[in-house]
Amino acid sequence: MGLWQNITLGRYYPSASIIHRLDPRTKLILSLGMMLTIMLADSWPALLLWTFVLIVAILVTHIPLHIFVRNLRAFLWLFGITIFLHALTSSAAPDVEMWGISISGAGALIGVKYALRLGLLVLVAALLTSTTIPADLTDGLERMLHPLERIKFxxxxxxxxxxxxxxxxxxxxxxxxxxxxxxxxxxxxxxxxxxxxxxxxxxxxxxxxxxxxxxxxxxxxxxxxxxxxxxxxxxxFRELKLARADWIAIGIMLAAGLLTWPLTVQS
Structure with a gap:
């Protein structure tokens, strides 16, 4: 029963934090940008930088940390499978051989990197849905896609x-x-x-x-x-308008992306 209780994606948690007050379009853009850069990041410094950014963002929301930890716990099985498969299928020299099965420590380390990436993606999704009312997400996404209505989208x-x-x-x-x-x-x-x-x-x-x-x-x-x-x-009913806090958040995101990009390219 614990697995179902751990998943809180899609649930909104009210708070007076600055992230809750951001324009939904800003949060959608930042979330999509973070997911894209996290998927492209293939070095430990880049992933650790995004881990730090996400931890700070979560602390700013004033939402209890156990809410986000529970979402990670719900996907522990996926993280474990990822690490295990990389340890088995890595082309690196095996460190342990038992019953005809070769296990590579280097492969397991690569699996940990992929598991961390998956965990960060889960946290980004949890952060977006827990700080934004579904109706606001609808309005924000509709405004972002509004120019496409000219081509009957x-x-x-x-x-x-x-x-x-x-x-x-x-x-x-x-x-x-x-x-x-x-x-x-x-x-x-x-x-x-x-x-x-x-x-x-x-x-x-x-x-x-x-x-x-x-x-x-x-x-x-x-x-x-x-x-x-x-x-x-x-x-x-409500007109969306970007405020100063939205531009500051976008600036922080761009700065983090610029710091991450050289680390990603070097890897």
Whole structure:
């Protein structure tokens, strides 16, 4: 049950921090920029620099640290698999050989680097969704894509689908927790080794899909009851405008990117 409880992506945590008050377009641009540079960064100094930047940003939000740690814990299995596969498949000289299996320490170190990169991407996504209301994300993404409407690109519909997908992440997690508790009350067991846990999750899939489709149908009925007819002719209740804090945040991001780029090129 811990896996479902650890994932908090898509959940907003209110606070009065400066990051919460940033324009959603600024946070979207910064998040996409950070994800891109983190994926390109292939040296330890560059990854450690972005780790420092993310830690500072998380501290500024005043959101409890355990919220972000829980998201990382939910992906520990992925980090472990990444390190293990790199240790097995590395072309470097093996350091340990057992039962015909060669394990390379250099490969494991490369796996740690990739695992760190994945962890940073998870933290960027958690930072964005925990500091921005889904409706603001929709408005920000729609404004960013607005120029594409001249070529008949459905900017509003794409932004709405993105917001709904983000909002459905915590909804699906809540449904999974509810179904899991119901099955535990009927004698189901979710402990044991990894394969046993995966096997125990299989009976949850059908009721989880049914419940998710039911929630989606309820959402569609609610939108229809409110006379939703697409983005044509719709106006926004709040006008977005970049403030001084937004430009400062963009400047910090550019400075970090300029520091990271030489480190990435040298690697």
């Amino acid at each position: 459905p900017a509003h519909e794409l932004a709405l689908m993105t917001m709904m997908a983000l909002r459905f992440v915590p909804t699906i997690i809540e449904e999974a927790q509810r179904i899991q508790r119901a099955q535990i009350s009927r004698g189901a067991r979710f402990d044991g080794h990894l394969l046993q846990r995966v096997h125990a999750l299989i009976p949850m899939l059908v009721p989880l899909f049914i419940s998710t489709f039911k929630r989606a149908d309820e959402l569609a009925a609610a939108m229809e009851a409110r006379c939703y007819r697409g983005g044509e002719g719709r106006i926004s």
